[in-house]
Amino acid sequence: MAESLAEKAFLAGLGVFGYARENIKEFVGDLIKHGEASRAEGKKLVEDLAKKGEEERKFIARAVKEVIFKTSRVMNVASATKQEELEKKVDNIEARVTKLEADLKAIRTASF
Secondary structure (H helix, E strand, O other): OHHHHHHHHHHHHHHHHHHHHHHHHHHHHHHHHOOOOOHHHHHHHHHHHHHHHHHHHHHHHHHHHHHHHHHHHHOOOOOHHHHHHHHHHHHHHHHHHHHHHHHHHHHHHHHO
């Protein structure tokens, strides 16, 4: 559940960055149109802001992963691999108990 919530937050963040990028392009286009910036300056500004946005996106992605990891550790949530390992151990124990029950039944039957 935490992963799906974090995933949704992450995707929403990506949407915000996409929306912001379009707004930046429009804003820079207006600057160029009104003569307040040259095309080269506008292009550089868009590239710089896009680069900064990508850096922020990566930072947020790392932060979300870290929060998920720490939360799962605090909540003692087993990883999928650990869960599979534990399920195999339980299956083995159940099989051994079943065999011991059968052996015990055979001993009781043979004794009486």
